Amino acid sequence: EDKVVQSPLSLVVHEGDTVTLNCSYEVTNFRSLLWYKQEKKAPTFLFMLTSSGIEKKSGRLSSILDKKELFSILNITATQTGDSAVYLCAVPPFGNEKLTFGTGTRLTIIP
């Protein structure tokens, strides 16, 4: 069965710190990996990664995929209190319309 494992489950850091969130996956016929941010209600899309070694970047957030080792990381530099959220990683299993999500990493930024 397809599996997505995120670590750590929770993380508390001070504003200005840099954090790295991890996502490892096991999926038949990998197609892509996605990152979402969930603050209070709706998850919002951050990145979709399909190729190894190519960094996707948006402001202070960046993400990279390693298809050989089956993992992805999400980096946030110079964290701000607005970065406090649950960060979700997801993969679509092959031949399937659904996304399989990890349990998420709860990130708390202390002012």
Next chain:
Amino acid sequence: DTGVSQNPRHKITKRGQNVTFRCDPISEHNRLYWYRQTLGQGPEFLTYFQNEAQLEKSRLLSDRFSAERPKGSFSTLEIQRTEQGDSAMYLCATPRDSLYSYTFGSGTRLTVV
């Protein structure tokens, strides 16, 4: 405003009652998805529609659950004879510019007491 409207935002119901949730995408999309999220977990797939057709159902979707999308626009999810284990956030989603970069609605939080 996420581009997907869900109603109600919160629903508290007694065990055994029936509940219905509604999802209204602002823009026309041929695909619409329902997910369920319990505390401390990621969203879990329930079902999806392509236009009016319900194309896939998770094994999580017991016979007490039914979903419809009668005109290929809005969708409803009904739970009959609710149980405490049905307490969760029910999320609706439509594709953005690529198939898996969903726009999620704000969800309906169901509490069964």
